[in-house]
Amino acid sequence: xxxxxxxxxxxxxxxxxxxxxxxxxxxxxxxxxxxxxxxxxxxxxxxxxxxxxxxxxxxxxxx
Numbered sequence: 001x002x003x004x005x006x007x008x009x010x011x012x013x014x015x016x017x018x019x020x021x022x023x024x025x026x027x028x029x030x031x032x033x034x035x036x037x038x039x040x041x042x043x044x045x046x047x048x049x050x051x052x053x054x055x056x057x058x059x060x061x062x063x
Contacts, residue, residue, distance in 0.1 A: 013048055014040040 009023035021028040025039075032039050037053035047061040 012041065013043075013045065015049055016040070016051060 003024060003026070005023040008025055012023050012025075014022050014028070021031060028039050032053055035053075036055070038055060038058050040048045040053065042058060043053075044061060047057065050057070
């Protein structure tokens with residue numbers, strides 16, 4: 001399967017400077033899932049900018 005990185009970049013909400021996974025959704029999901037986290041695109045813009053990708057933060061900011 002060919003990665004559509006350029007297309008994905010237009011909707012990628014990650015603001016982490018220097019992230020090597022921006023636009024590479026498969027790599028991003030694999031990385032964060034391996035750490036017990038969610039991806040930045042799951043969060044509101046304000047919550048994403050905290051870089052706290054924990055499930056607890058997701059629940060707290062969406063309750």
